[in-house]
Amino acid sequence: MKKLLLVAVAVFFGIQYTHAQVIQGTTSMKGSGDLRYGAKASLMLTDLVGKGLVDNTPAAGFQLGGAVELPIMDEIYFAPELLFSLQGTAGGADNIRLFYMNIPLMGKYYITDQIAAEFGPQIGILLSDNLESIFVNTNTIDVGIGLGGGYVITDEIYLQARFNFGFVKVIENVKAYNATFQVGAIYYF
Numbered sequence: 642m643k644k645l646l647l648v649a650v651a652v653f654f655g656i657q658y659t660h661a662q663v664i665q666g667t668t669s670m671k672g673s674g675d676l677r678y679g680a681k682a683s684l685m686l687t688d689l690v691g692k693g694l695v696d697n698t699p700a701a702g703f704q705l706g707g708a709v710e711l712p713i714m715d716e717i718y719f720a721p722e723l724l725f726s727l728q729g730t731a732g733g734a735d736n737i738r739l740f741y742m743n744i745p746l747m748g749k750y751y752i753t754d755q756i757a758a759e760f761g762p763q764i765g766i767l768l769s770d771n772l773e774s775i776f777v778n779t780n781t782i783d784v785g786i787g788l789g790g791g792y793v794i795t796d797e798i799y800l801q802a803r804f805n806f807g808f809v810k811v812i813e814n815v816k817a818y819n820a821t822f823q824v825g826a827i828y829y830f
């Protein structure tokens with residue numbers, strides 16, 4: 642797991658290093674055509690959906706991390722992120738808290754200079770959970786898909802909303818999957 646964390650951090654900073662090699666584009670509200678990077682913070686509503694959980698309800702969570710926006714074509718961007726996320730579910734018997742390092746590999750399409758649609762896969766690496774005391778095995782890798790959009794407020798501030806759905810069972814032998822709705826912002830430097 643330490644090797645995966647090291648690789649993810651190296652990839653994230655390697656993308657930032659390529660900033661000097663990106664070809665200049667035209668200027669607009671969505672950026673200057675150069676690679677951009679920034680800090681991201683989101684509030685989330687998280688849950689585990691599927692079968693096998695008793696009396697679970699959505700729980701509040703959050704994400705903190707970084708984001709990159711790399712131009713591919715005029716309106717199409719590759720927008721990977723590296724996020725530390727508190728997820729899980731609340732409720733009677735199933736109060737589960739999961740701390741992930743998530744790596745969304747989003748494609749971003751600017752419909753207008755201010756409005757963008759986002760879609761792409763997400764890989765999550767479980768860093769810790771609160772399930773050690775009940776002797777269950779959690780999967781250390783989560784793979785899912787994200788769908789959302791955003792709105793450019795200024796050249797530096799981008800508001801964002803996204804749904805993420807996991808495809809890997811969170812707990813072995815229980816058909817329950819991560820599901821999140823997030824609302825947040827990216828501040829580009």
